[in-house]
Amino acid sequence: MTTFIMFGKYSMEAVNKMSSKRSEKAAALVKELGGELKAGYALLGKTDLILIANFPGVNEAMKASVELAKLLGISFTTSPAMTVDEFDRLLSL
Numbered sequence: 001m002t003t004f005i006m007f008g009k010y011s012m013e014a015v016n017k018m019s020s021k022r023s024e025k026a027a028a029l030v031k032e033l034g035g036e037l038k039a040g041y042a043l044l045g046k047t048d049l050i051l052i053a054n055f056p057g058v059n060e061a062m063k064a065s066v067e068l069a070k071l072l073g074i075s076f077t078t079s080p081a082m083t084v085d086e087f088d089r090l091l092s093l
Contacts, residue, residue, distance in 0.1 A: 001035075001036070001054040001055065001056060002054065002055060002056070002057060002058075002061070002080055003038070003052065003053070003054050003080070003081045003082065003083075004052075004053055004054070004055055004061045004078050004079065004080055004081060005050060005051075005052055005078070005079050005081045006049075006050065006051040006052075006053060006064075006065060006068070006076045006077070006078045007047045007049075007050055007076065007077045007078075007079075008047065008048055008049035008050070008051065008068075008072075008074040008075065008076050009046075009047065009048055009049075009074065009075050009076075010048045010049070010073070010074055011073045011074065011075070013073045014072055014073030014074050017073065022071075022072060023040070025071060026051075026068055026071065026072060029064065029067055029068060029071060030051075030053050030064055030068075033055070033060050033063055033064045033067070034055060034056050034060050035053050035054055035055040035056075035060060035061070035064055036053060036054045037051060037052075037053045038052045038053060038054060039051070039052045040052070048074070049074065051068075051076075052081075058080070061078055061080070062078065064078075065078040
């Protein structure tokens with residue numbers, strides 16, 4: 001599984017429909033697409049939300065990004081990520 005960071009920006013429609021039920025639906029959708037939602041953080045600033053999720057690959061992450069946008073009204077920028085330790089091992093090869 002690969003870790004992906006999903007940076008979200010709320011639309012006004014999404015703000016008006018916020019609820020804990022939507023968060024549950026989002027986690028269920030990630031799981032349905034073969035992923036695992038590891039954490040979510042609400043932020044102040046340019047980015048409103050960060051989700052950290054594991055997916056089997058890029059295809060599943062891309063599909064989740066689009067499907068979550070449809071479900072939540074949040075636009076996502078999704079990027080693969082690795083820990084600094086993994087990055088350091090990669091560089092030492």
